[in-house]
Structures are given as structure tokens and as C-alpha cells.
Amino acid sequence: MRRNAVRLLMAVLFALVGCLAGPGTIAHAAVPDSPAVTYTNPIAEQRADPHIFKHTDGYYYFTATVPAYDRIVLRRATTIQGLKTAPETTIWTKHASGVMGANIWAPEIHYIDGKWYVYFAAGSTTDKWAIRMYVLEGTGANPLTAAWAEKGQIRTTWESFSLDATTFVVGGVRYLSWAQRNPAEDNNTSLFIAKMANPWTITGTAAEISQPTLSWETIGFKVNEGPAVIQRGGKVFMTYSASATDANYCLGMLTAAATADLTNPASWAKGSQPVFKSSDATSQYGPGHNSFTVSEDGKSDILVYHDRSYKDITGDPLNDPNRRTRVQKVYWKADGTPDFGIPVADGVTPQRFSSYNFADRFVRHFDYRARIDANVSPLADSQFRVVTGLTGSGTVSLESANFPGYYLRSNASFEVRLEKNDGTAGFASAATFHRRAGLSDSAGVSYESYASAGRYLRHYTYLLYVQTPSTATDRADATFYGQ
Structure with missing residues (x-):
């Protein structure tokens, strides 16, 4: 009786909305500013510390650490997915002796004032742990064929272990931000920032903006490293990596106002918990050392990072070559902060589906029931992978991002629930759909x-x-936008 009363009330409300909007009109949301993007992970095997830069020439440029730790490589492609199969060029090789x-x-690649710059860290043949930061300058339109010159070491406050510029x-x-060992501290590295006089020289006094003090920053090693910046809504968000480079590796985040003095440590606020960490559910471990890029249409922010597909490592994690480059979409919360969710499973990346007539509500699972809600937390409850239908090609199934192997399916009462695939033909049939153009808007689904x-x-x-x-309201209720 209570459910029937609620349904009656909702029907009345929908009728009122229709009357207010005018005859034959259904209130609905605009097409999202950031439509769905999908990629297939991993993007590159055995490539750690990835950096992807989208240039104005229409190409994405990709560089990363190679397991041999002996050279700098570049790839380019017109799409992020294309980087997976793009040929790789070595643009610089380590010195035979000395620094x-x-x-x-x-390595990171940037385009500044008409020239290419690669920032990287390197040790010496006499002491491989004498890690310092260096810069290459490239002249030419295409960095894969550019003429590269060494601009030397980036000098900082101390002559100490420093990296990840x-x-x-x-x-x-x-600005330049980096990780460095502060001789006055009992840790491995803290985060620093300074203004730049030119692309290879800092100016003024370097400011220390974060050191590893929280429990999740100090597992194995006391580490803050790998800073990366994304900006939105007048805020500067700096992600960084913490702890040892095994399954404990994770991302933290600092936040500052874009109008603040970024060289003042007081301008930065540190989050108390990691914003991105290992996931047993998706078999992704030690996600970290990220960078940011944008989707091909420029409408979505993309998180670029490395991780491993297994948890247990024998010996020093730095000797394990299997960190892989991966990407996934960054979502933005109502309060303007980024939500990275969880490192998604290998294969096609998931989407979110917003309601045509309730713009702030997304399809999600809650206690295994499917519904639409606003402000979904955790994010992954509202992410689904659109995969080949369990009944075969030409159809699709919607697989949960944080419960791999669980799909949206209808039961005997036609209610939709999230359930684990039991391998039966009946389950496959109930969890399979035909993807159609949106019934209320062909831009939807x-x-x-x-x-x-x-x-x-x-x-x-x-x-x-x-x-x-059977009605306009019904069709609106059955229309969604992929995000």
C-alpha cells in the first residue's frame, strides 16, 4: 500500500511538471557538457610514471619510464587509444659515465614558448641513487624527430635526492613542482614548488608544501612524490603519490585557490585520505605517479597512471617491470572537487548514465537494487561497463565497475537488480539489452x-x-545520457 501511494504521488507530480512546462512538454536535462568516453586498458605494458601531453597539432605525445631505466622514449597518436600501438622512438639515452x-x-614532455622540453630524473654511474632532475630542450615541430639538447640539472635548495619535476x-x-629529500627531515621525499625563470631554472625560494606524515603516506617508505596538477573552477588540485611502489602506492591530493600565493605552504590544504588506491575488486594494485590529459573532443579530463594487475611482488618493487600505463575519466563532484573513483578493471572503461529528466541523478546500484540517485558515493556504484551482450554480438550488457561479473538484469517482476552472472541462459537473456537511440532524445540512449x-x-x-x-513521461524515464 505504501509503495502504491508513493507511485500515485509521483504520478501526480509528473503531471504537474508537465502542466507547468506546457502542453505535451516534459522537463528534461540538456545534453551533458562532458559526454561518455571509453578506452581499453592497459594503454602500454611495462611503462611506468606515464605522461601524456595533448598538443595543438592534433597529436597526443606519450613518454614513460622503461624497465631498463636507460633511455627516454616517445610515442604519438591522434587518439589516446592509438598510443597503444604507436611506434616508439628513443630520443635520448643515458650517459656512458658520470651524471x-x-x-x-x-620523464615528462611539455611544449613551452615554441620549444619542447622533457623533464626527467637520473642517477650517476658512480652512484645510481644520486638522483637529480634534468631537462632536455627540443627544437622542431615533431618531438620524435626534434634536435635535443641537454639544458643541465635543475638546481634547488639542496644537493640531495630529487625527482619527478x-x-x-x-x-x-x-611553476615547477617536484619531490626532494629535505636533509632536516626523517623521510624520503617531500613536495616542493617554485616559480620559474625559464624552463630549466627556478627562481626565488623553493617552498615545501607537503611532507609524508599520514599513515597511508609512510608504508614501506615515507614518500610524497610525483606531483601532477589539474585546475577547475578557480582551484588548483595537485595529486601526488605516497608510500612504497608496491600495492601500498596511492594518490593523495593538495588543494589551493588559483588566486593564492602558491609558494606559500599555508595556501595548500592536504586531504586526510588517499583519493585513489588499490582495488581488490578490480585486481588493480599500487595506482600512482599520474598525469592528466583531456579527451579527444576536449570535453573530459583524463587520469593517466600506472599500476600492476597483481598484489604480491618478490623482491624490490623497483625491479618488477610490470607497471602498466592506464587511463580513465575524471568526474567532478557537486562541490567542484575531482572524483577519481577506483582503478577500473582491465578492458573497456566504464560510463555513467544520467537521467534525461533528472539531470543530477545517475543510474547506480544500492544494496543490489538499481535506481537513480544524485551525489552518488562511492562513484563506482554509478559506473557500468557497456560490454558485448551475454547473449552474443549485436547486443550489450551493463557490468558493474566495482563488482566485476555482476550485471544489471530484470527479474520476474521486471525490477532491475545487480546480480552475479550464474552462467545460465536465463541470466544471460535477462541481463542483455539492445542499445537504441534515446526514446526522448536521439542524442541519448x-x-x-x-x-x-x-x-x-x-x-x-x-x-x-x-x-x-506508452507516454511521453515513460519515454523520458527510459532515456539516459552517457557520461
Whole structure:
């Protein structure tokens, strides 16, 4: 009785909305500014500390640490996925003796004032742990064929272990951020920032903006390293990596106002918990040392990072070559902060589906029931991989991002739930859909049940069912936007 009363009330409300909007009109959301993007992970095997730079020439440029720690490589492609099969060029090789002769780590490529710059860390043939930061300058339109010159070491406050230089511009000012051992501290590395006089020289006093003090920053080693910056809504977000480079490796985040003095440590606030960490559910371990790029259409922010597909490592993790480059979409919370979710499973990356007529509500699972909600937390509850239908090609199934092997399927009452694939033909049929153009907007998507032709996935009183749409409201309820 209570459910029937709620349904009656919702029907009345929908009718009122229709009257207010005008005859024959259904209130609906605009097409999302950031439509769905999908990639297939991993992007590159045995490539750690990845950096992808999208240039104005229409190419993505990709560099990363190679397991031999002996050279700097570049790839380019017109798509992020294309980097997987793009040919790789070695643009620089370690010195045979002396500095820059060992442990060539964490290259980043940037285009500054008409020239290419690669920032990297390197040790010496006499002491491979004498890690310092260095810069290459490239002249030429294509960095794979550019003429590269060594600009030398980036000098900082101390002559100590330093690495992971990254550069970015905020408010017209160029900054360098990096990780370095502060001789006065009992840790491995802290994070620093300084303004730049030119692409290979800092100016002013370097400021220490974070040191590893939290429990999740000090497992194995006391580490803050690998800074990376993304900006949005007048805020500067700096992610960084923490702890040892095994399954404990994870991302933390600092936040500052774009108008603040970024060289003042007080301008930065550190989050108390990691923002991205290992996931047993998706078999992804030690995600970290990230960078950011944007999707091909420029409408989505993309997280680039490395991890491993297994948890247990024999010996020193730095001697394990199997860190892989991976990508996934960054989502943004209502409060303007980024939400990275979890490192998604290998294979096709998931999407979110927003309601056509409730712009802030997304399809999600909650206690294994499918529904639409706003402000979904954790994010992965509202992410689904659109995979080949369990009944075969030409159809699709919607697999949970954080419960791999679990799919949205209808039951005997036509209610949609998240359930584990039991391998039966009945399950496959109930968890399979035909993907159609949106019933209320062809820019959206609707999902017709494979098992019950004419019935579509739709929300009703915020719960999901497969039902036959017969009114404009029904069709609106059965239309979604991929994000």
C-alpha cells in the first residue's frame, strides 16, 4: 500500500511538471557538457610514471619510464587509444659515465614558448641513487624527430635526492613542482614548488608544501612524490603519490585557490585520505605517479597512471617491470572537487548514465537494487561497463565497475537488480539489452530488453524496471545520457 501511494504521488507530480512546462512538454536535462568516453586498458605494458601531453597539432605525445631505466622514449597518436600501438622512438639515452648515467626515471614532455622540453630524473654511474632532475630542450615541430639538447640539472635548495619535476601555469605564472629529500627531515621525499625563470631554472625560494606524515603516506617508505596538477573552477588540485611502489602506492591530493600565493605552504590544504588506491575488486594494485590529459573532443579530463594487475611482488618493487600505463575519466563532484573513483578493471572503461529528466541523478546500484540517485558515493556504484551482450554480438550488457561479473538484469517482476552472472541462459537473456537511440532524445540512449521485446530500462519512483513506454513521461524515464 505504501509503495502504491508513493507511485500515485509521483504520478501526480509528473503531471504537474508537465502542466507547468506546457502542453505535451516534459522537463528534461540538456545534453551533458562532458559526454561518455571509453578506452581499453592497459594503454602500454611495462611503462611506468606515464605522461601524456595533448598538443595543438592534433597529436597526443606519450613518454614513460622503461624497465631498463636507460633511455627516454616517445610515442604519438591522434587518439589516446592509438598510443597503444604507436611506434616508439628513443630520443635520448643515458650517459656512458658520470651524471645522467643511471636510473633514468619519470620523464615528462611539455611544449613551452615554441620549444619542447622533457623533464626527467637520473642517477650517476658512480652512484645510481644520486638522483637529480634534468631537462632536455627540443627544437622542431615533431618531438620524435626534434634536435635535443641537454639544458643541465635543475638546481634547488639542496644537493640531495630529487625527482619527478612537473611544470604548469596558474594565473600567467609558470611553476615547477617536484619531490626532494629535505636533509632536516626523517623521510624520503617531500613536495616542493617554485616559480620559474625559464624552463630549466627556478627562481626565488623553493617552498615545501607537503611532507609524508599520514599513515597511508609512510608504508614501506615515507614518500610524497610525483606531483601532477589539474585546475577547475578557480582551484588548483595537485595529486601526488605516497608510500612504497608496491600495492601500498596511492594518490593523495593538495588543494589551493588559483588566486593564492602558491609558494606559500599555508595556501595548500592536504586531504586526510588517499583519493585513489588499490582495488581488490578490480585486481588493480599500487595506482600512482599520474598525469592528466583531456579527451579527444576536449570535453573530459583524463587520469593517466600506472599500476600492476597483481598484489604480491618478490623482491624490490623497483625491479618488477610490470607497471602498466592506464587511463580513465575524471568526474567532478557537486562541490567542484575531482572524483577519481577506483582503478577500473582491465578492458573497456566504464560510463555513467544520467537521467534525461533528472539531470543530477545517475543510474547506480544500492544494496543490489538499481535506481537513480544524485551525489552518488562511492562513484563506482554509478559506473557500468557497456560490454558485448551475454547473449552474443549485436547486443550489450551493463557490468558493474566495482563488482566485476555482476550485471544489471530484470527479474520476474521486471525490477532491475545487480546480480552475479550464474552462467545460465536465463541470466544471460535477462541481463542483455539492445542499445537504441534515446526514446526522448536521439542524442541519448535507451536500452530495450532482449528477453522482453518492447520493454525498456526505465526509472519509476527512482527505481529501475523494464517496462513498455506508452507516454511521453515513460519515454523520458527510459532515456539516459552517457557520461
